[in-house]
Amino acid sequence: MTTHPTNGTDAAAGSQQVLTFVLGNETYGVDILRVQEIRGFSAVTKIPHAPSHVLGVLNLRGSIVPIVDLRMRFSLERAEYNAVTVIIVLSVQSSTGRRDFGVVVDGVSDVVDVKTAEVRAAPELGSASATEYILGLVPVAERMVVLLDIDCLIGNDLRTVSSSNSQLDHAAA
Amino acid sequence: MTLDLTQFHGVFFEESFEALDSMESALLKLDVGAPDAERINTIFRVAHSIKGGSATFGFTAIASFTHSLETMLDEMRSGRMHVTQPISNILLKSVDVMRAMLRAVQNNQPIDAQSVADLQFDLELAIAQKDAAPSASTSAPAAAVAIAQPSAAPVAVAQHAAVSTASSPAAAPGLTTTGEVPRWEISFKPHQELLARGNDPLRMLRELAALGKVTTRAMLDSLPSLDELDSRSCYLSWTIEVEGPQDEQPVREIFDWAEGDCDLTVTRLNPPVATGVETSTGLEAAAGVAHAPNAATELASAAAQEATASASATAPSAAATPAAQPAVKEAAPAKQEGLGSNVGDSGSIRVSVEKIDELMNTVGELVITQAMLSQLGQKLEGPDAEQFRSSLANLERNMRGLQESVMRVRMLPISFVFSRFPRMARDLAQRLGKQIDLKLTGQETELDKTVMEKIGDPLVHLVRNSIDHGVEMPDVRVAKGKPAVGTVHLDACHRGGNIAVEVSDDGAGLDKERILAKARSRGLVGPNDTLTDEQVYDLVFLPGFSTAEKTTDVSGRGVGMDVVRRNVNELGGKIEIKSFPGKGSKFLITLPLTLAIVDGQSVAVGGETYIVPLVSIVESMQLKPTQVSRVAGRGEVLSFRGDYLPIIRLHEIFGVEPRSRALHEGLIVVAEGDGRRVGLFVDDLLGQQQVVIKSLETNYGRIEGVSGATILGDGCVSLILDLPGLIRAASMSYAA
Secondary structure, three states: OOOOOOOOOOHHHOEEEEEEEEEOOEEEEEEHHHEEEEEEOOOOEOOOOOOOOEEEEEEEOOEEEEEEEHHHHOOOOOOOOOOOOEEEEEEEEEOOEEEEEEEEEOEEEEEEEEEHHHOEOOOOOOOOOOOOOEEEEEEEOOEEEEEEOHHHHHHHHHHHHHHHHHHHHHHHO | OOOOHHHHHHHHHHHHHHHHHHHHHHHHHOOOOOOOHHHHHHHHHHHHHHHHHHHHOOOHHHHHHHHHHHHHHHHHHOOOOOOOHHHHHHHHHHHHHHHHHHHHHHOOOOOOHHHHHHHHHHHHHHHHHHHHHHHHOOHHHHHHHHHHOOOOHHHHHHHHHHHHHHOOOOHHHHHHHOOOOOEEEEEEEEOHHHOOOOOOHHHHHHHHHHHOEEEEEEEOOOOOOHHHOOOOOOOOEEEEEEEOOOOOHHHHHHOHHHOOOEEEEEEEOOOOOOOOOOOOOHHHHHHHHHHOOOHHHHHHHHHHHHHHHHHHHHOOHHHHHHHHHHHHHHHHHHHHHHHHHHHHOOOOOOOOHHHHHHHHHHHHHHHHHHHHHHHHHHHOOOOOHHHHHHHHHHHHHHHHHHHHHHHHHOEEEOHHHHOOHHHHHHHHHHHHOOOEEEEEEOOOOEEEHHHHHHHHHHHHHHHHHHHHHHOOOHHHHHHOOOOOOEEEEEEEEEEOOEEEEEEEEOOOOOOHHHHHHHHHHOOOOOOOOOOOHHHHHHHOOOOOOOOOOOOOOOOOOOOOHHHHHHHHHHOOOEEEEEEEOOOEEEEEEEEEOOOOEEEEEEEEEOOEEEEEEHHHEEEEEOOOHHHEEEEOOOEEEEEEOOEEEEEEEHHHHHOOOOOOOOHHHOEEEEEEEOOEEEEEEEOEEEEEEEEEOEOOOOOOOOEOOEEEEEEOOOOOEEEEEOHHHHHHHHHHHHHO
16 A cells, blocks of 8 residues: 555556445446546536436536536436535546546545456446446455446547537538 | 757747748838848848758758748848849748748648749749849949939949949959958947946957957047046047958947947948948948959959949939948948847747636636625624725735736737738739728737637638729729729727727728629519618628629639628627728727627526627517417517517526526517527526636537536536527527
8 A cells, every 4th residue: 555656557566546436336436546526516507408417517616517427327216416425526538638527426435456456357247238438346345346437438428429519510500 | 969859840830930920021011122221131030040940950941942032132132133023022922932831841741842943943043133134234224223312222323333343254253262351440439328338448449459450540529628527428439440350240249238339330441342232332342442452353443433433423422422321320220120129029928828728717716716705705794894895805906907917918919910911912902903002000909819810811801802892993993083092991999898890991882782683683682672771781791692793713702701700700799881882891890809708698597597698689678478479380489670580498498497488477688699680588687797708618518509608606607608509509499
């Protein structure tokens, strides 16, 4: 724990730091270096023509950041937003550069060290459940943590938003 | 160690493009026949620095071309080549070619070698021809010019006569190779405060002595009597003759520090016939004969003397004498300008736009935080509340100052856009055979860089239109009793929170009848409709509308005015036309000063707040149920001043639950976009305010009907409506 490299994703070092959070009964993890900030839930501004899991946008110190409800993204049943509901602001690398967005989760658990060797590939779950955004599964303290590939998970979402809108433009023109 | 030069490429390109712009403007000001030495120097310096830069970075094609150009400019600088219309055209073309080459290199594209080679050939041809030209034109016609222009021309005359003889094979080799020692006469008249500025004339004289043999004469004529003498002032001046230095550069360097504190002239006593012209005059050439040490020089000097004689034979000798002085004086400011051009922009630094945007963002945030604090402060009770509020008021004032200063960082004078027009007008006028006087005023008016980048093309279009369609041919103008030279006037000024740019001409004005006829023939206007002037002029903004009788490569393709209006609208601006038949037309563009801030009306729909840009709002009103009717059971329209406007229910478009769906319980905001008017149905109007525009695209994507977002005083995000987009989206959803 004391000797971990500054770059959490450094594969050669064999370990990375992961922020874990809870969604329903499951625990998920994201690379800590992608986390910009963690903040309490506050009301968002709805945006038109957005996919249902994009709740709206929020003011994050001057930049406008879209907020995604991960429960809805994973088709879990919807939970009420309350005092412990938090937003994790993450950054993704997309073709157009860095984009920030927030995900609404039930609660943040911990920061854990994950050894690359312990990560197991996600099992094939059939076509209904898309697994391309799961980097792997890793056991942490008797629980299974699902490591998410957020570039894939959200980056694709945002791209579809942009492209569907540009299609709309073409149709309108 | 190898130095990675590519890191300097960006700066090189940027500077080169700027330098080319200044070269172009200097070229345009260059008078044919009587070139200003200073201007030629400016042009030369540009070519030289681009040549140096491109050679350093290994852009050999550019370096080779600029070398040819530089050679030609050097010939002009030394007066061995006249500035004629064709040559000025070649020079302007060179600017284009250099720009194209730089751009090609910048984008890693191949250079259009053919056009470069063609022009380079022209350049070299022109240089080669100059030797033939002066000898053909004997000193007689040249002397005739001398009478016509006594101030500048005699110098040129004498020189040219001298040059033409000198370039005869007998004299030339002797001249360049003889060991004749150049002799300089320096007149050094220090101002009184020279000593106080820390300059020591004695040191300068000693340094001069190091250059060669020095004969010094001190002038005591301004020395006051002993009781009036101030020991800290300098009353002496000197005339110094130096033998030795090959050119005046080292001599001038000695006096570098005293520049501005003294009157300095450096004159060559024995003129170098083949090179230095800046300092030599015909008169001095004659004077040089006495000192000529060998036969070859004697020959050349005799020729020069002959030239002077022929000049003074026709012109009175007095005309030649004053000519000697201006020639020398011209050399001095040229040098000063070389230093001065650096001093001029030393007050500015290059900062990337990104950094400024970041600064703007932070300041925007501060403004919002401050607004939140103010809101909190209002509610505060207690012993310190009053003091807290007054401190808050202070903070608010400072914040506003800070915000304004940061905004101003992004502001640039509109001359950056205007500067391209003189060249364009000149080329166009030449091509069309018209005479145009382009007037530019209000060039110092500042506006946001982003606005400026986007206003350039619409303005180009309007100026082209004015020159092509507006201003008539010279003969037509004269027949109408107008001056043959048409005036196109570009003006910019601040008007409230906006900037107004006006393009006006004194041409024929818009032809109302023809526009109407054209519109009728295309079915845009019914045969019996009567339109007001404004409505008629509005027609020219329709796509594909052109009344030009024939399509030229300048205009008339009918793509244009609609694009102009769209660009202006995209910037949140407006364009108006005023036309006076036979007297001219006027296009007035009103633009916001900045794209970062918009004046907005906040409206409430359900729990959400949206911002409607004030510029799109026509008026707001409460509907009576009788004003609404349904079309084909679907679209709702309202009657508004004789027009029927479609109603857009914002809550439907944005998918929110409104306070009430009944139209008469909410409000209608009549707004326009892309020339179409609609009624927006909202719950309530909240207030007008300036909002800072934030991008939604950075982190999310484009949303149809929304131009951006802003952060309200309470920290919430509010969407800013984009009327043209909204109208497009709405008409689609109704069509579907």
